Amino acid sequence: MFEPILANFAKHIALDQAETAIVLSILKHRKIKKKDALLRAGDVCRSISFVAKGCLRVYLLDAQGDEHISHFAFEDWWAIDTASFYSQTPAFYTIDALEDTEVFQIGYQDLEDLYERVPKFERFFRILAQNGYVIQQRRITSRLSESAEERYEKFKKLHPKLSRRIAQKHIASFLGITPEFLSMLRKKK
Amino acid sequence: MFEPILANFAKHIALDQAETAIVLSILKHRKIKKKDALLRAGDVCRSISFVAKGCLRVYLLDAQGDEHISHFAFEDWWAIDTASFYSQTPAFYTIDALEDTEVFQIGYQDLEDLYERVPKFERFFRILAQNGYVIQQRRITSRLSESAEERYEKFKKLHPKLSRRIAQKHIASFLGITPEFLSMLRKKK
DNA sequence: CGCGACGTTGATTTGCCTCAACGATTGTGG
DNA sequence: CCACAATCGTTGAGGCAAATCAACGTCGCG
Numbered sequence: 001m002f003e004p005i006l007a008n009f010a011k012h013i014a015l016d017q018a019e020t021a022i023v024l025s026i027l028k029h030r031k032i033k034k035k036d037a038l039l040r041a042g043d044v045c046r047s048i049s050f051v052a053k054g055c056l057r058v059y060l061l062d063a064q065g066d067e068h069i070s071h072f073a074f075e076d077w078w079a080i081d082t083a084s085f086y087s088q089t090p091a092f093y094t095i096d097a098l099e100d101t102e103v104f105q106i107g108y109q110d111l112e113d114l115y116e117r118v119p120k121f122e123r124f125f126r127i128l129a130q131n132g133y134v135i136q137q138r139r140i141t142s143r144l145s146e147s148a149e150e151r152y153e154k155f156k157k158l159h160p161k162l163s164r165r166i167a168q169k170h171i172a173s174f175l176g177i178t179p180e181f182l183s184m185l186r187k188k189k
Numbered sequence: 190m191f192e193p194i195l196a197n198f199a200k201h202i203a204l205d206q207a208e209t210a211i212v213l214s215i216l217k218h219r220k221i222k223k224k225d226a227l228l229r230a231g232d233v234c235r236s237i238s239f240v241a242k243g244c245l246r247v248y249l250l251d252a253q254g255d256e257h258i259s260h261f262a263f264e265d266w267w268a269i270d271t272a273s274f275y276s277q278t279p280a281f282y283t284i285d286a287l288e289d290t291e292v293f294q295i296g297y298q299d300l301e302d303l304y305e306r307v308p309k310f311e312r313f314f315r316i317l318a319q320n321g322y323v324i325q326q327r328r329i330t331s332r333l334s335e336s337a338e339e340r341y342e343k344f345k346k347l348h349p350k351l352s353r354r355i356a357q358k359h360i361a362s363f364l365g366i367t368p369e370f371l372s373m374l375r376k377k378k
Numbered sequence: 379c380g381c382g383a384c385g386t387t388g389a390t391t392t393g394c395c396t397c398a399a400c401g402a403t404t405g406t407g408g
Numbered sequence: 409c410c411a412c413a414a415t416c417g418t419t420g421a422g423g424c425a426a427a428t429c430a431a432c433g434t435c436g437c438g
Contacts, residue, residue, distance in 0.1 A: 060330045068333035070326055083323045086316075092330075119308055126315035129322050134272045136325035137259055141249045141281075143332060144257040144365050148426070168385065176333050181426055183386050337394070357417065370394055372418050384435080391428070396421100403416070408409105 002027070004052045005104050008076055012127045013120045022117055026110040032056075032097040038079070039095040045084035047105040051077050054101025057170065058093050069174040071135075072098070072166065078128065079103070098166065148177045149185055191216070193241045194293050197265055201316045202309045211306055215299040221245075221286040227268070228284040234273035236294035240266050243290025246359065247282050258363040260324075261287070261355065267317065268292070287355065337366045338374050 002024060009015060015023070028047070032038055032054070039045050041061060049056070056073040058081065070093060073079035084091035088108060106114070114121050142151055152175055156163050163171065172182040191213060198204060204212070217236070221227055221243070228234050230250060238245070245262040247270065259282060262268035273280035277297060295303070303310050331340055341364055345352055352360065361371040 060334060062334040066334065068330055070330060082319060082326060086319055086323070115312070119311070122308070122311040122315050123304070126311050126318060129315060129318035130271060130275055133318050133322045133325060134275075136322060136329060137271060140325060140328055140332070141257055141259060143329070145249060145251040145255070167383095169383095178427060179385070180387085180428085184426090187386080356415095358415095367395060368417070369396085369419085373394095376418080379438105381438090382436095384433105386433080387431085389429090392425100393427085394423105394425085396423075398421095399419085401416105401418080403414100405414080406412090408411085 001029075002104075004076065005050050008050065009124060013124045015118070015120065019118045019120070023114060023121075026106055026114060028105045028107070030103050030105055032101045032103065034097050034100050037094060037096040038103070039081060039084075039091055039093070041092055041094045042090050044088055045081040045091050046088075047107050048078060048080045048085060048111065049073075049095075049103040049105050051075055051079060052102045052104060054097060054099040055165065056095055056101055056103075057098055058095050059173070060093055067173055068176075069170060072162070072170075072174070074162070082132075098170070143176060148175060148181065149188075151175050152177075152182065152185055190218075191293075193265065194239050197239065198313060202313045204307070204309065208307045208309070212303060212310075215295055215303060217294045217296070219292050219294055221290045221292065223286050223289050226283060226285040227292070228270060228273075228280055228282070230281055230283045231279050233277055234270040234280050235277075236296050237267060237269045237274060237300065238262075238284075238292040238294050240264055240268060241291045241293060243286060243288040244354065245284055245290055245292075246287055247284050248362070249282055256362055257365075258359060261351070261359075261363070263351070271321075287359070332365060337364060337370065338377075340364050341366075341371065341374055 005027070006015075006020065009023070030049075038049060038056060051073045053075060055075075056079045057069055058071050058073065058079055059067045059069040061067055079095055081091040081093045081095065083089070084093070085108065111121075142154070146154070152171075155171065155175060168182060169179040172179045175182070194216070195204075195209065198212070219238075227238060227245060240262045242264060244264075245268045246258055247260050247262065247268055248256045248258040250256055268284055270280040270282045270284065272278070273282075274297065300310075331343070335343070341360075344360065344364060357371060358368040361368045364371065
């Protein structure tokens with residue numbers, strides 16, 4: 001049951017048996033049904049969630065009622081409203097499930113305690129945050145320097161499986177275009 | 190001389206005298222003249238740079254020769270091509286000076302050693318990366334949900350001093366619009 | 379089976395870009 | 409300290425990528 005998340009930790013740090021026991025003791029397992037919310041904008045993001053199965057989406061709901069997707073979190077990814085979690089303030093983003101999903105969660109205080117008891121996790125989450133930063137930075141420059149068509153082609157090449165698993169309108173939202181325009185791009189080829 | 194960077198460390202971690210001595214011993218002080226490059230795309234980013242004075246810009250030079258600014262680094266900010274530095278691979282971004290600038294640098298291996306000798310720095314750079322992630326995420330959703338005019342208004346409100354210190358064309362590039370269009374927005378008011 | 383969400387298509391509109399020309403400002407060598 | 413060049417910001421005409429709006433087929437789910 002815990003293999004996926006332990007394998008994720010092992011990508012960046014090596015835990016001995018005692019350390020493994022500590023982290024397992026604070027993990028909370030949770031199931032989220034398709035369309036149910038894990039976090040609602042306005043609430044405080046009290047946990048960081050590792051997706052063991054399924055798919056979450058992190059998105060902003062703007063004043064016009066339009067959804068703007070920040071990112072998807074599939075198996076082996078982490079989902080969180082970073083700003084809300086780290087400063088324990090109300091969230092801007094909403095997180096909900098695109099499929100029936102299972103996550104492991106670590107609460108805010110539990111994570112702070114974990115940093116004390118197993119300092120290696122400072123390293124783990126440092127690397128995680130750095131990788132996240134790189135991905136976000138790429139997305140910004142991609143949006144600045146590429147057309148919608150180029151971005152869609154790159155997305156398909158980078159995530160060939162996701163194109164089949166996620167609704168078109170969500171891909172459009174992620175790419176920053178309308179579903180209609182994405183439909184037209186697809187027709188062109 | 191070292192106060193600015195020590196104050197920056199102190200925002201997130203408390204260093205004793207021995208630890209302070211260690212980090213000071215690996216810092217390299219460097220001056221960059223206006224318009225000179227600190228990092229060129231294609232080279233490997235071998236150091237992380239803390240800006241003590243002046244201003245750097247991190248930008249992508251695309252195939253058409255257009256510049257797309259990822260971010261500015263003023264006093265008390267860090268400048269780096271994250272992907273290049275952390276994996277020691279060729280950089281996508283170029284970093285150059287918009288003003289005569291002074292930085293403190295930490296080399297890649299020195300930083301890895303520092304993590305070993307003073308593990309608190311794992312925590313410091315974890316928090317730094319998290320904050321960077323939040324800023325990038327905000328920028329993406331801002332671009333997805335707001336018009337150029339709204340983004341410009343927010344930029345002015347958020348960085349009132351910068352508007353006077355940076356050339357308009359650089360602000361335009363940062364906002365993801367042309368200098369001509371920014372000029373038109375300014376006229377409207 | 380029937381309803382609601384989804385993807386598609388086409389007509390029209392618009393936010394922003396491109397190109398070109400022209401003042402204003404800044405910087406630099408004489 | 410001036411003269412001149414280079415860079416920068418502005419303005420306007422015209423164009424295009426992508427949005428909006430509306431209508432319609434279809435598919436999956438309850």
